Amino acid sequence: MPSKLEDELFPSTPGKFKIERAHTMNRQFHRCFSSTSTMFVWALLLIALTASYLSLQSFLDTGSRYFSASWGGIQWEKQVRNSAQTHRNGGMSVLVTGAAGFVGTHVSLALKKRGDGVVGLDNFNDYYDQSLKKARKSLLNEHGIFIVEGDINDAKLLDKLFDVVVFTHVMHLAAQAGVRYAMENPQSYVHSNIAGLVTLLEACKSANPQPSIVWASSSSVYGLNDKVPFSESDRTDRPASLYAATKKAGEEITHTYNHIYGLSITGLRFFTVYGPWGRPDMAYFSFTRNILQGKPITVYRGKNRVDLARDFTYIDDIVKGCLGSLDTSGKSTGSGGKKRGPAPFRIFNLGNTSPVTVPTLVSILERHLQKKAKRNFVDMPGNGDVPFTHANTSLARKAFGYKPTTDLQTGLKKFVKWYLSYYGYNHVIHEGQFRHLKSGSVAVLD
Numbered sequence: 143m144p145s146k147l148e149d150e151l152f153p154s155t156p157g158k159f160k161i162e163r164a165h166t167m168n169r170q171f172h173r174c175f176s177s178t179s180t181m182f183v184w185a186l187l188l189i190a191l192t193a194s195y196l197s198l199q200s201f202l203d204t205g206s207r208y209f210s211a212s213w214g215g216i217q218w219e220k221q222v223r224n225s226a227q228t229h230r231n232g233g234m235s236v237l238v239t240g241a242a243g244f245v246g247t248h249v250s251l252a253l254k255k256r257g258d259g260v261v262g263l264d265n266f267n268d269y270y271d272q273s274l275k276k277a278r279k280s281l282l283n284e285h286g287i288f289i290v291e292g293d294i295n296d297a298k299l300l301d302k303l304f305d306v307v308v309f310t311h312v313m314h315l316a317a318q319a320g321v322r323y324a325m326e327n328p329q330s331y332v333h334s335n336i337a338g339l340v341t342l343l344e345a346c347k348s349a350n351p352q353p354s355i356v357w358a359s360s361s362s363v364y365g366l367n368d369k370v371p372f373s374e375s376d377r378t379d380r381p382a383s384l385y386a387a388t389k390k391a392g393e394e395i396t397h398t399y400n401h402i403y404g405l406s407i408t409g410l411r412f413f414t415v416y417g418p419w420g421r422p423d424m425a426y427f428s429f430t431r432n433i434l435q436g437k438p439i440t441v442y443r444g445k446n447r448v449d450l451a452r453d454f455t456y457i458d459d460i461v462k463g464c465l466g467s468l469d470t471s472g473k474s475t476g477s478g479g480k481k482r483g484p485a486p487f488r489i490f491n492l493g494n495t496s497p498v499t500v501p502t503l504v505s506i507l508e509r510h511l512q513k514k515a516k517r518n519f520v521d522m523p524g525n526g527d528v529p530f531t532h533a534n535t536s537l538a539r540k541a542f543g544y545k546p547t548t549d550l551q552t553g554l555k556k557f558v559k560w561y562l563s564y565y566g567y568n569h570v571i572h573e574g575q576f577r578h579l580k581s582g583s584v585a586v587l588d
């Protein structure tokens with residue numbers, strides 16, 4: 143007899159066929175049902191396996207980050223908080239990116255000295271002498287400034303920092319610097335000066351409250367501009383190097399974040415900054431080293447043998463400009479990633495207002511080092527250099543009383559004093575310590 147279920151499954155046509163067919167279908171149904179349930183079990187198994195694989199992956203990720211990364215954990219958070227603590231009424235809490243860099247170190251120390259809270263961030267890359275960066279870090283640590291080792295491209299790290307501390311300001315100085323090195327390693331400029339900048343701005347835009355941002359642009363944005371002195375309203379659409387182009391792009395990118403999200407932005411166009419704890423890739427630094435070692439220096443010359451000139455600016459003047467900019471930055475207006483009203487967008491030249499030729503720079507160094515340089519004059523190669531720079535700083539003067547006070551003679555004297563105390567008179571560099579020497583005489587210690 144067909145079962146009740148078979149009755150329900152097939153039309154009630156009498157005959158043998160019905161019964162036989164019903165039995166066949168019954169078997170097929172069971173086979174089918176059993177294969178569906180097998181598939182179901184397999185599917186479940188697959189889901190379970192995938193889930194456990196994913197959680198294992200995430201466990202390993204977290205675990206490896208926990209064990210290998212130099213940030214995170216209760217102790218780390220405590221150090222970050224302590225460092226960000228202000229010690230004066232109305233003090234600011236500043237995240238300084240590129241804190242182990244030349245300008246970053248000086249600005250961080252100056253902020254801390256006047257009672258502001260400072261947390262440094264630096265990736266300690268090997269563009270130049272990492273031991274110099276470590277030495278700057280030790281100096282900062284001695285003054286109670288904690289440096290987080292990490293990259294501005296690390297969005298998770300940035301979010302974490304903004305979770306742990308309510309930063310009132312970000313002093314963004316982390317960048318791939320150097321005009322001529324851009325021909326050797328163009329990607330590093332895109333990575334730090336474009337992608338890194340955007341990652342940082344994303345974190346700032348989402349922070350609640352949003353910080354005000356002051357960041358380092360460059361005099362190089364004036365590029366082929368030949369109207370002197372350079373004013374902020376002059377043309378900046380003809381950069382001569384990829385470095386300059388990334389800094390110019392930074393000015394446009396920050397403008398959009400100001401416009402869309404209400405971030406307060408101040409861009410500072412630094413003019414060839416020099417001084418103690420400076421950058422070994424810059425001319426005044428490598429010239430000093432070569433002169434002391436009796437090695438020749440390459441002095442570039444422009445068209446028709448015209449001397450190149452720079453508006454060399456002493457670090458203390460730059461620091462005053464940075465602090466003045468932070469103090470007058472005005473608030474960001476957005477919250478939760480949304481703009482609530484217009485916020486300040488400013489760009490200032492920070493220069494010395496009196497250019498000096500490169501041969502004169504060499505003569506001053508010779509006097510301070512009491513040693514003759516072996517000059518090797520070479521026509522300026524087409525490597526991104528511009529013939530001269532000269533800042534008009536009246537905008538910065540009006541906004542926060544910026545007035546450079548150190549001439550090149552005085553500033554280089556201080557630099558040489560520091561150089562000799564740091565490296566000694568007979569600083570010898572081993573072959574393996576040189577990096578990217580390919581494009582000229584600019585040697586960088588490793």
Ligand SMILES: O=C(O)[C@H]1O[C@H](OP(=O)(O)OP(=O)(O)OC[C@H]2O[C@@H](n3ccc(=O)[nH]c3=O)[C@H](O)[C@@H]2O)[C@H](O)[C@@H](O)[C@@H]1O
Pocket residue numbers: 319320321359360361362363412413414415423424425426440441442443450451452500527582583584
């Ligand atoms: O003001 C700026 O915006 C820029 O200033 C410097 O760039 P630069 O002015 O080229 O500084 P140096 O590399 O120290 O060169 C200074 C002068 O010395 C010349 N020079 C450099 C190296 C060399 O071996 N010989 C030489 O004659 C250069 O052509 C230039 O005229 C910094 O390196 C950039 O990061 C910064 O953004």
